[in-house]
Amino acid sequence: MIANRPLTLIKVNVTNSGTRGDRVHTQVNNITISYSDRGNGLPIVFLHAFPLNRSMWAQQEDALCSQFRIITIDLRGHGESDAPLWHYTLEQSADDVCALLDRLSIQQAIFTGLSMGGYILFAFYRKYATHVKGLILADTKAQADTEEGKNGRFQLAQIAYKKGPSAIADVMIPKLLSPATVQTNPDLVHQVRGMIEGNQISGIAGDLMAMADRPDSFPLLSQITCPTQIIVGELDQATPPSDAKLMAEHILHARLAIIPNAAHLSNLEQPEAFNHIVSAFASDLGKSFRLG
Numbered sequence: 001m002i003a004n005r006p007l008t009l010i011k012v013n014v015t016n017s018g019t020r021g022d023r024v025h026t027q028v029n030n031i032t033i034s035y036s037d038r039g040n041g042l043p044i045v046f047l048h049a050f051p052l053n054r055s056m057w058a059q060q061e062d063a064l065c066s067q068f069r070i071i072t073i074d075l076r077g078h079g080e081s082d083a084p085l086w087h088y089t090l091e092q093s094a095d096d097v098c099a100l101l102d103r104l105s106i107q108q109a110i111f112t113g114l115s116m117g118g119y120i121l122f123a124f125y126r127k128y129a130t131h132v133k134g135l136i137l138a139d140t141k142a143q144a145d146t147e148e149g150k151n152g153r154f155q156l157a158q159i160a161y162k163k164g165p166s167a168i169a170d171v172m173i174p175k176l177l178s179p180a181t182v183q184t185n186p187d188l189v190h191q192v193r194g195m196i197e198g199n200q201i202s203g204i205a206g207d208l209m210a211m212a213d214r215p216d217s218f219p220l221l222s223q224i225t226c227p228t229q230i231i232v233g234e235l236d237q238a239t240p241p242s243d244a245k246l247m248a249e250h251i252l253h254a255r256l257a258i259i260p261n262a263a264h265l266s267n268l269e270q271p272e273a274f275n276h277i278v279s280a281f282a283s284d285l286g287k288s289f290r291l292g
């Protein structure tokens with residue numbers, strides 16, 4: 001059952017007023033959240049992957065902000081947002097997103113989540129479905145972790161604790177980018193490494209525990225009633241095209257796009273293709289959108 005809660009009734013603790021523009025900080029649920037808010041029109045909210053930050057969406061922001069209102073968020077534990085040392089949950093991240101949108105007076109938006117961002121969107125949809133005009137689920141999956149997957153998260157948290165974020169970058173980069181990108185695109189590898197190394201250990205470990213604890217969202221798929229676009233890189237090994245096809249089969253009228261020559265971070269490896277898919281989907285939904 002999906003809870004249909006109006007935004008005005010959501011109990012959140014938000015202080016400081018957010019203003020429009022780049023790199024804005026605001027207080028949400030007792031922590032500082034950093035975000036950017038550019039453009040006008042139908043809002044599209046972008047939720048990043050683990051263990052990155054909102055700058056992974058820079059090319060989407062630049063390409064789409066002349067048509068849409070683009071909001072990118074450093075999720076709790078990442079980038080310029082606070083990374084408190086505490087028990088993280090994906091539902092809590094969904095609450096942070098909802099509180100921020102309340103602060104920005106956004107009643108409804110299209111939500112794009114890549115990988116962990118997609119897991120958070122499932123949590124968001126469970127609680128706040130009425131705020132979702134459309135979903136873009138990129139390089140993500142509905143299933144919970146297997147026992148082996150949970151053990152892997154525990155091992156990664158130990159690496160973060162003992163060796164720091166650069167050791168996490170060593171492990172993650174081959175999982176996030178295709179072998180061709182790793183060999184031929186040092187600038188992109190450097191960019192991704194920089195995002196990972198910019199994290200605090202508390203945020204990395206917090207996310208790993210939150211992802212290990214996340215529920216199976218497979219039963220939710222048949223309850224998703226909003227327009228949905230699924231995107232996956234054809235070379236994605238972390239959340240492969242078979243997972244994307246499974247979601248497309250179980251979400252009513254979902255569209256599926258497979259991007260050639262891209263692995264897990266398909267928006268970074270093939271930004272033009274990714275932007276085209278997002279723009280086409282949002283333009284279709286925008287036809288029924290009126291400002292104010």
Ligand code: MLT
Nearest residue numbers: 049050114115116117238
């Ligand atoms: C991500 O890109 O967010 C992660 O690969 C997700 C995961 O580890 O399951």
